[in-house]
Amino acid sequence: xGAINAVCPQAERATVTSTFFIVAYIAISVPVxxxxxxxxLLSLKATGVTLSVFVGLLAVVALLIIxxxxxxxx
Numbered sequence: 001x002g003a004i005n006a007v008c009p010q011a012e013r014a015t016v017t018s019t020f021f022i023v024a025y026i027a028i029s030v031p032v033x034x035x036x037x038x039x040x041l042l043s044l045k046a047t048g049v050t051l052s053v054f055v056g057l058l059a060v061v062a063l064l065i066i067x068x069x070x071x072x073x074x
Contacts, residue, residue, distance in 0.1 A: 001017065008016045039047040 001020070004016060004020060005013055035047060035051060038050065042050070
């Protein structure tokens, strides 16, 4: 928050701060609600395995993006 407030204009700090917290709340809520809905349709075990695979795929994609950016810089 300190870094965000340091670069935004004084008149926009309240807007930027509230937007940050709204995005953070949504980012936390959507996965939890999705897991709950999925667990009600599938078993809890299947939901856990699916979530683990999804998080693993996201990690691989993030790694590939980092490697691709480093490759483009050099």
